[in-house]
Amino acid sequence: MHGDLPPGHALTLRGIGKEYEVSMTPAREAVRRLAAEGALTMSTSGRISTPELSNERIEELAALRALIEVELASRALPRAHMALIDRMQTINNAISEAVAHRDAVSYIRTNLEFHRTLYLRAQAPAMLAMAETVWLQMGPTMRALYGRLRRTDPPQFHRLIIAALKAGDEPGLRLAVRSDVTQGLRMLAS
């Protein structure tokens, strides 16, 4: 989810088991679960690797993020008090730091933390789980995308999200979240 692995990275059950000091059995369960969620792909012969997403698949996942996360943000809005917004601003500073250090993994992790902090307030665990499943599928691809990118400025739409939250502006929040979530697509196109 955090982009620790690049797309197409191969994994083995014995390797995972050794890494976490367990036998093949727990490693297999974890892998099968992640494969079911789309976080890993298994070839017909059972080989395990991180997914290499086609552009169509990326567009689809971005559309799913837009659908689900806009709804989550909308549901969180009435419950978003100043303490929450402050916390999001703190996380946003950490994102700037990660961007400045060109640390893709930190960037992805703090960026997702920013979103999750808001969505937790929506009190909608099933929706949040869906959103996280999408994040899981995009992890390696986001690493590749952000790694390719040469940017030094923090995400502009996060400021819009925070502003909309402060103003209680629901349409503005929906637009800001949709824009933020879809911005990765523009990177892809360029």
Add this chain to the structure above:
Amino acid sequence: MHGDLPPGHALTLRGIGKEYEVSMTPAREAVRRLAAEGALTMSTSGRISTPELSNERIEELAALRALIEVELASRALPRAHMALIDRMQTINNAISEAVAHRDAVSYIRTNLEFHRTLYLRAQAPAMLAMAETVWLQMGPTMRALYGRLRRTDPPQFHRLIIAALKAGDEPGLRLAVRSDVTQGLRMLAS
């Protein structure tokens, strides 16, 4: 997914293994995967059962269905030719049959087949997978809901969906799908 099991139904690895003539190992993998997708729940001690959904959770899953399936229908609309609509009408007749026989499992299965037939045309596998994950979570609950229901008429909104498809009416299709998907909530309220 099809409501073969009622909510809260307990399962054991050894029982599943015996039922499908395999050892505990494949049974465990299947159970862990289904648990990860929310189709089964595992207690803290690892006991397995079908989920008993709270009303809040049902509302959330219905909202997810509305979000995702409306999008799928919208994407399928431009590709929905007459052969597809004919097939959907045939399936709709099978639904009427299932309703007449008060067969909850057949009803659920054919109803989902109706939706899947349309959504397959959207060429959006990730979205369809998401929708099916939601279906999976609702299976036992749908069985309980439809089993409680005493109805003899087929779903009214399916006719609206077909009409909107024929007319190429996208807003109408979105509304019809949303209504159809959300109707189960009304059963719950009554």
Add this chain to the structure above:
DNA sequence: CATTGGCATTTGTGATCACAAATGCGCTGG
């Protein structure tokens, strides 16, 4: 130099087992 053939190695699969914890049933005592 590229391609094909074969072989050693790697790798996932499913079964089995020992173990510990949880469960549930029957018994006892009030």
Add this chain to the structure above:
DNA sequence: CCAGCGCATTTGTGATCACAAATGCCAATG
């Protein structure tokens, strides 16, 4: 008759193993 206790049974966990298939390397050949 009911509540509480204790033990036999059930149940999930993780390790290990045998096996078959796939993989990849290396050499032989055109």
